[in-house]
Amino acid sequence: MSRPIFVILAEDKLGLETSKTAASTIRYLPERVCAVIDSEHAGLTSQDVLGVGGDIPVVASLAEALAVTRATPQALLVGVANRGGTIPPEHRPVLFEAVEAGLDVWSGLHERLADDPELVALARQRGVRLVDLRDPPADLPVGTGLALGTDAFRVLTVGTDCNVGKMTASLEIRLALRERDVDARFAATGQSGIVIDGAGIPVDAVVSDFVSGATERITLEAAEGADVVLVEGQGSLFHPGYSAVTLGLLHGSMPHAMILCWMPGRKHVYAGGYDWVEIPTPAEAIAAYEEAMRWAAPQLNSRVVGLSANTYDLAEDEARRVVEEAGVATGLPSTDPVRFGAEALAEAVEAAWKTSARG
Amino acid sequence: MSRPIFVILAEDKLGLETSKTAASTIRYLPERVCAVIDSEHAGLTSQDVLGVGGDIPVVASLAEALAVTRATPQALLVGVANRGGTIPPEHRPVLFEAVEAGLDVWSGLHERLADDPELVALARQRGVRLVDLRDPPADLPVGTGLALGTDAFRVLTVGTDCNVGKMTASLEIRLALRERDVDARFAATGQSGIVIDGAGIPVDAVVSDFVSGATERITLEAAEGADVVLVEGQGSLFHPGYSAVTLGLLHGSMPHAMILCWMPGRKHVYAGGYDWVEIPTPAEAIAAYEEAMRWAAPQLNSRVVGLSANTYDLAEDEARRVVEEAGVATGLPSTDPVRFGAEALAEAVEAAWKTSARG
Numbered sequence: 001m002s003r004p005i006f007v008i009l010a011e012d013k014l015g016l017e018t019s020k021t022a023a024s025t026i027r028y029l030p031e032r033v034c035a036v037i038d039s040e041h042a043g044l045t046s047q048d049v050l051g052v053g054g055d056i057p058v059v060a061s062l063a064e065a066l067a068v069t070r071a072t073p074q075a076l077l078v079g080v081a082n083r084g085g086t087i088p089p090e091h092r093p094v095l096f097e098a099v100e101a102g103l104d105v106w107s108g109l110h111e112r113l114a115d116d117p118e119l120v121a122l123a124r125q126r127g128v129r130l131v132d133l134r135d136p137p138a139d140l141p142v143g144t145g146l147a148l149g150t151d152a153f154r155v156l157t158v159g160t161d162c163n164v165g166k167m168t169a170s171l172e173i174r175l176a177l178r179e180r181d182v183d184a185r186f187a188a189t190g191q192s193g194i195v196i197d198g199a200g201i202p203v204d205a206v207v208s209d210f211v212s213g214a215t216e217r218i219t220l221e222a223a224e225g226a227d228v229v230l231v232e233g234q235g236s237l238f239h240p241g242y243s244a245v246t247l248g249l250l251h252g253s254m255p256h257a258m259i260l261c262w263m264p265g266r267k268h269v270y271a272g273g274y275d276w277v278e279i280p281t282p283a284e285a286i287a288a289y290e291e292a293m294r295w296a297a298p299q300l301n302s303r304v305v306g307l308s309a310n311t312y313d314l315a316e317d318e319a320r321r322v323v324e325e326a327g328v329a330t331g332l333p334s335t336d337p338v339r340f341g342a343e344a345l346a347e348a349v350e351a352a353w354k355t356s357a358r359g
Numbered sequence: 360m361s362r363p364i365f366v367i368l369a370e371d372k373l374g375l376e377t378s379k380t381a382a383s384t385i386r387y388l389p390e391r392v393c394a395v396i397d398s399e400h401a402g403l404t405s406q407d408v409l410g411v412g413g414d415i416p417v418v419a420s421l422a423e424a425l426a427v428t429r430a431t432p433q434a435l436l437v438g439v440a441n442r443g444g445t446i447p448p449e450h451r452p453v454l455f456e457a458v459e460a461g462l463d464v465w466s467g468l469h470e471r472l473a474d475d476p477e478l479v480a481l482a483r484q485r486g487v488r489l490v491d492l493r494d495p496p497a498d499l500p501v502g503t504g505l506a507l508g509t510d511a512f513r514v515l516t517v518g519t520d521c522n523v524g525k526m527t528a529s530l531e532i533r534l535a536l537r538e539r540d541v542d543a544r545f546a547a548t549g550q551s552g553i554v555i556d557g558a559g560i561p562v563d564a565v566v567s568d569f570v571s572g573a574t575e576r577i578t579l580e581a582a583e584g585a586d587v588v589l590v591e592g593q594g595s596l597f598h599p600g601y602s603a604v605t606l607g608l609l610h611g612s613m614p615h616a617m618i619l620c621w622m623p624g625r626k627h628v629y630a631g632g633y634d635w636v637e638i639p640t641p642a643e644a645i646a647a648y649e650e651a652m653r654w655a656a657p658q659l660n661s662r663v664v665g666l667s668a669n670t671y672d673l674a675e676d677e678a679r680r681v682v683e684e685a686g687v688a689t690g691l692p693s694t695d696p697v698r699f700g701a702e703a704l705a706e707a708v709e710a711a712w713k714t715s716a717r718g
Contacts (some may be wrong), residue, residue: 055590085568110568142600144632208570209444209469209563211603237606240655241501244607251599273503277655288654295647296599296636 002200003029003105004074007065008036009094011080020163021108021192022079026053028171028196034073036064037094054125060099075104075131077195085110085134097124108191109131110205131192134205136214143212147254148297152185152223153353156255157233157308160285161270162242162260165310165338166233167193169261169345173308174230174339176346182353187222187231189215189249203252204234204245211245227354232253237288238280239269250289251296257305257352258289259345264322265313282307282326306348307334360557362388363463365648366424367395370454372441378531379522380467381438385549387530393432394424396453430565434463436554444469444493458482462482467492467550469564492550493564495573503549504627506613507656511544511582512712515614516592516667519621519644520629521601524697525592525667526552528620530706531696533589534668535705541712546581548574548608562611563593563604570604574611585714590614596647597639598628609648610655616664616711617648618704623681624672641666641685665707666693 010022025258026033026046030053038048042060046053059065065073076098077196082088085097091322095105095113099122112119113130123130147154149242155173157166170186170193177184188200206214215231223229231253235242262282269277280288286304293302306325311319319336327334333344369381385392385405389412395405401419405412418424424432435457441447446454446468454464454472458481458674466472472489473479482489506513514532516525529545529552536543545552547559558580565573574590582588588614594601621641628636639647645663652661670678678695686693692703 110566127628135379145599145635195511204566204568206567207563208565208567208604209601211567212600237651238654240504240610240613241571242568243610243655244569244603245656247596247606248567248603251602254599276504276507276658278657280654291650292596292646295597295639296602298637299635 001030003195003198005017005071005166006033006075006077006106006123007062007073007103008033008077008079009091010036011091011094012037012038012040014236019079020280021077023050024167024192025077026050026056028089030054030078031200034071035059035068037065043135047330062094063103063213073103075106078105078107078109081109087111095119096122099126099128102126102128104129104131106131106195108195110134131195134202136206140206140210142209142215143215143216143248143252145216145254147216148254150220150223150229151156151228152229153257153356154219154223154229154231154253155257155259156231156249156253156256157259157261157348158246158250158289159236159260160238160279160282161266162235162239163270164261164263164266165308166261168310169259169308169337169342170230170232171196172342173259173345176342177228177349180346180350182350183225183227185222185229187218187229187253189218189232189234190286193198193232203249204242208244210247211248212252215249217251228349233261236269237292238277238285240274246302247292250292254297254300255293255302255333256300256356257303257349259306259349260285260289260304261308261309261310263310264326265311283330286330305332305352306345307332308345309334309336311336311339341354362391362554362557363605364430364464365392365434365436365437366421366462367392367434367438368450369395369397370450370453371397371399378438380436380551380554380596382409382440382692384436384554385409387555389415390468391403393430394418394427395423396424400668406616417532425460432462434465435466437466438469440468446470454478455481458485458487459483459655461487463488463490464489465492465554465706467554467561469493472638481575487498488646492553493561495560495565498531499565499569499576500572501568502575502607502611502654504613506575506578506611509579509582509588511585511588512616513578513582513588513590513612513614513717514616514618515590515608515612516618516620516706517605517609517648517663518592518595518619519597519641520625521594521598522629523620523622523625525620527669527697528667529589529591529620530555531701532618532704532708535701536708539705541709542584542586544585544588546577546588546612548577548591548593548682551593562608567603567607570607571611574608578612587671589644592620595628596651597636597644599636600665606651609651613656613659614661614706615659615715616662618665618667618708619644619648620667620669622669623685624670641689662711664711665704666691667704668693668695670695670698
C-alpha cells in the first residue's frame with residue numbers, strides 16, 4: 001500500500017499519550033506528513049510539541065493546512081478517536097471539508113468511513129478514496145499454528161499494559177537489527193503500524209474466532225525471506241478489555257522470543273475504569289507470557305529475552321535507574337529504546353536467533 | 360426470541376461429535392424439533408442415533424420432513440458447518456428449497472445468510488425470515504469489568520479443549536440448581552445455546568476488541584434478579600485457534616467460580632492440525648484458568664470448584680473410573696453430568712455461592 005502525503009487531524013489531542021496514530025506517524029514517517037491540525041498548539045512545530053518530526057507545522061484548521069507550501073497534501077489522516085473507536089462528532093465536519101478539498105481520508109477507527117452514506121456519496125462525487133485501516137480482509141482462517149513453520153526467527157512484543165510502546169519497540173529493534181546486518185521485518189497488527197509500514201492487518205478489528213488466524217497470516221507474509229520477523233503486539237494479558245486480542249496474537253504469531261514492554265511510571269491498567277488491576281512487575285509479566293505460550297506451544301520454550309521501557313514521563317536519571325533495576329531484577333537486557341537506544345535488545349534478539357538456528 | 364418448530368439439517372453429520380447444534384437442540388429443545396434430515400440414518404429416530412430426543416424422525420430429504428405429521432415445521436435450522444463456519448456448498452440448495460416451502464432459515468454459521476443476495480431475494484418474495492444466529496449486536500462496548508458488580512454468583516464453564524461439553528455442563532447444572540431451589544440462569548455465548556435459550560450473544564463472532572464487553576453484557580442481562588448465573592464457556596486456553604475467545608470470556612464474565620469441562624478420552628487438541636498440543640491434565644488446566652483470572656481480577660480469588668467430564672466415548676466402568684480418579688487427583692467433585700448426573704456440581708456451586716455471600 002503506497003502512502004500519500006498526509007495532513008494529520010489531531011485536534012485537542014496532539015500528545016504522545018493521547019494520539020498514538022498521530023505521534024507515531026510523525027515519528028516514523030515524517031517525510032509524508034505536511035501538517036498537523038491541533039488548534040491548541042497552532043504556530044508550533046511537531047518537534048516543539050512531541051520532540052520528533054522536525055519542522056512539521058502545527059496549524060489550527062484544515063484551511064491552514066492546505067495553505068502550507070512544504071508539500072501538497074493528498075490525504076487527511078484521522079488521528080483522534082473515542083474509546084471504542086468512534087469518530088468524535090465534533091470532528092465529522094473536518095472529514096467533509098477534506099473530501100470537498102479533494103483529499104482522500106484515512107481512518108483507523110472501528111467506526112468505518114464507508115458506513116457513512118453522506119461521506120461516501122461526497123467522496124464518490126469528488127473522486128477521492130475513503131481508506132478504513134481497520135477493515136480486515138474477509139477471508140481470514142481459524143489459526144492452526146502455521147506460523148510455526150517460518151524459517152525466520154519470530155519475535156513478538158508483549159506488554160504489562162496497552163499503550164506502553166510495543167509498536168515503537170518493534171520498529172526500533174528492526175532498525176537496530178538492520179544496522180547489525182540482520183534482515184529484520186515488521187509485521188503490523190494495528191492501524192498506526194499499518195500506516196507506517198504500508199501493510200498489515202488490524203487484528204483488534206478481526207472477528208475473535210479469526211484473531212490467531214489473522215496474526216498467522218501477517219506473520220507468514222512478513223517472515224518470507226527474512227532472518228527475523230518482529231510482530232507488533234497488542235493489548236496485555238492483564239487488561240480486562242483487550243486480553244483476548246493479546247492471547248490471539250501470542251498463539252497466532254507463535255514467537256520464539258518475546259520483548260516485554262512496560263511503563264515504569266504507570267500503576268494501574270490504562271484508561272479509566274480499571275483501577276482494581278495493578279500493573280504487574282516485569283518479572284510477574286514475564287512469567288505470565290511464558291506460561292501462556294506453554295499452553296499452546298510447549299515445544300517452543302518461548303522466552304522473554306529483553307525489557308523495553310517507555311519512560312517519557314520520568315526525569316532522565318530516574319528513568320535510567322528504573323531501567324537498570326528492572327534489568328538486574330530479571331537478568332535481562334533492559335532499555336528505553338527511544339531514550340537510550342535499542343542496541344541491547346537487538347543484540348539479545350540476534351543472540352537468541354543464532355542459538356535457535358544452531359539448535 | 361421465540362423459537363419456531365424446526366426441521367434440522369444435519370445431512371451426513373448427525374452425531375454428537377460432528378453436529379453440536381443438531382445434537383444439543385434435540386437434547387434440550389426436543390418439543391420444538393419435528394424432524395432431522397440425515398439420509399444416512401433415514402428411517403431411524405433421534406433416540407436411535409443420539410440416545411436423546413425420543414421419537415423425532417430422521418428423514419432423507421426436506422420433502423420427507425415436510426410430510427411428517429407430528430408437527431408443522433416453521434423453520435429450517437442449519438446444523439452443519441465447515442470449519443471456519445461456511446455453508447457447505449452441497450447443502451445450499453436445501454436452503455432454497457426450505458425458503459420456497461415457506462420456512463424461515465436459522466443458521467449459526469459465520470457465513471451469513473443475509474450476505475447471499477439470491478437467498479435474500481427469494482426470502483423476501485416468499486415472506487420468510489433468514490435468522491443469522493452469529494450476527495452480534497452492532498453497539499458492543501470494550502469490556503470494563505462491569506460484570507464484577509452483579510448480585511448473582513457468577514460461574515463460567517471452562518475447558519481443556521473446545522467441544523468437550525461446556526454448554527451441556529452449564530445447562531445440566533442449571534437444572535440441578537433449580538431442583539435445589541436456587542434461581543439459576545444461563546447466559547448463552549454460542550449459536551447452539553442461543554437456539555436453546557432464546558437469548559445470548561455469539562461471542563466468537565464478535566470483533567475481538569469487544570469480546571469481553573459482549574460477555575459482560577450477556578452476563579449482566581442473565582444475572583438480573585438471579586441467585587447464580589451460569590455463563591457458557593467457549594474454546595480453551597490451550598487451543599491455538601480459539602484461545603482468544605476463551606480469555607475474553609474469562610475477563611468479561613469475571614467468574615467467582617469455574618467448572619472445568621474435559622474429555623478423558625481425548626489426547627490432542629480438537630479437530631485436525633493441532634497434534635503438537637497435548638490436552639493438559641485437569642490439574643494443569645485448573646492452574647492455567649485460575650492464573651488467567653488472577654491477571655485481570657486477583658481480588659476475586661476465582662477457583663475451579665468442580666470437574667465435568669464428557670465420557671460418551673468410554674465404556675461405563677471405564678468412565679466411572681476416570682471420573683473418580685480425576686476427583687481424587689484434584690480434590691474436587693467430579694462427574695459426567697449427562698451420564699452420572701450434575702448434582703455434585705450443583706452442590707459445589709451452591710456451597711461456593713453461600714460461602715461467597717457470607718464473605
